[in-house]
Amino acid sequence: MELELDREYILGYGVDLGSKNEALDYISKKIISKEGAQIVTINPEMIEMGEKDERLGKILKNADLIIPDGVGIKLALRFRGIKQEQIAGIDFARSLINICADNDYSVAFVGAQEEVVNRAVENIKKETPNLNVVYKHNGYYDDEDVIIDAILAAEPKVVLVAMGVPRQEFFIDKLKSKKNDIILIGVGGSFDVWSGFTKRAPVVWQKLGLEWLYRTIKQPERFKRIFPTLPLFLFRVIIETIQLEKDY
Numbered sequence: 001m002e003l004e005l006d007r008e009y010i011l012g013y014g015v016d017l018g019s020k021n022e023a024l025d026y027i028s029k030k031i032i033s034k035e036g037a038q039i040v041t042i043n044p045e046m047i048e049m050g051e052k053d054e055r056l057g058k059i060l061k062n063a064d065l066i067i068p069d070g071v072g073i074k075l076a077l078r079f080r081g082i083k084q085e086q087i088a089g090i091d092f093a094r095s096l097i098n099i100c101a102d103n104d105y106s107v108a109f110v111g112a113q114e115e116v117v118n119r120a121v122e123n124i125k126k127e128t129p130n131l132n133v134v135y136k137h138n139g140y141y142d143d144e145d146v147i148i149d150a151i152l153a154a155e156p157k158v159v160l161v162a163m164g165v166p167r168q169e170f171f172i173d174k175l176k177s178k179k180n181d182i183i184l185i186g187v188g189g190s191f192d193v194w195s196g197f198t199k200r201a202p203v204v205w206q207k208l209g210l211e212w213l214y215r216t217i218k219q220p221e222r223f224k225r226i227f228p229t230l231p232l233f234l235f236r237v238i239i240e241t242i243q244l245e246k247d248y
């Protein structure tokens, strides 16, 4: 099945355009047709990491669905004349969980501290009691293969991996190489939020696309992760866009 969403390229990295619902529809179809899909929620930090790490870069570029997360991607697309809604990975993942609950698609949760993943699953089960969680494990383990084998034995249709980039992407890639009919998504710090241990930015900040700023104020050590990444990324996108216009 071909992707119905248009894909734009930013610094060589694909970004799929369209609404959150269109992206969810695409994944629903993939579940029904048992094709599996690897979902990436891309942001400028990930692109920078992908440029430094060839293996990660390849994984990001080969994903089946690449969701425009982060205000940087939204702005980059804007330079290209594309108005794209920013789709927060955590919101997308939560909606995907709802689809799973409604259709009895089994789910596995892997990542974060033991208490965090347990509490996150507990809270989600309170909101969506029908959700069939067939496996859960923390993201701190000795033997990755043991976890992968356990997931395969549990046969989930969807696996959410919350171990941060690039760890979660490498884990997903390995799992995908063993069984390619699962929906796989890296969800970063989402379990921390769902567990209630970490608070998201207030909705106003989210709507303004300033969740990253809020997180940076709360955790100043994040500053070096986004700076100079974000301005440098935007600068490079502007140069690339001018170049593309020249070639056209």
Ligand code: UDP
Pocket (backbone or CB within 6 Å): 111, 112, 113, 116, 138, 139, 140, 162, 163, 164, 165, 167, 187, 188, 189, 190, 191, 192
């Ligand atoms: N994490 C994990 N195993 C590790 C390292 C990190 O499970 O070896 C978890 C960590 O506990 C946190 C999540 O990965 O729940 C992602 O953290 P971070 O906030 O760095 O992710 P981001 O959303 O910024 O990508």
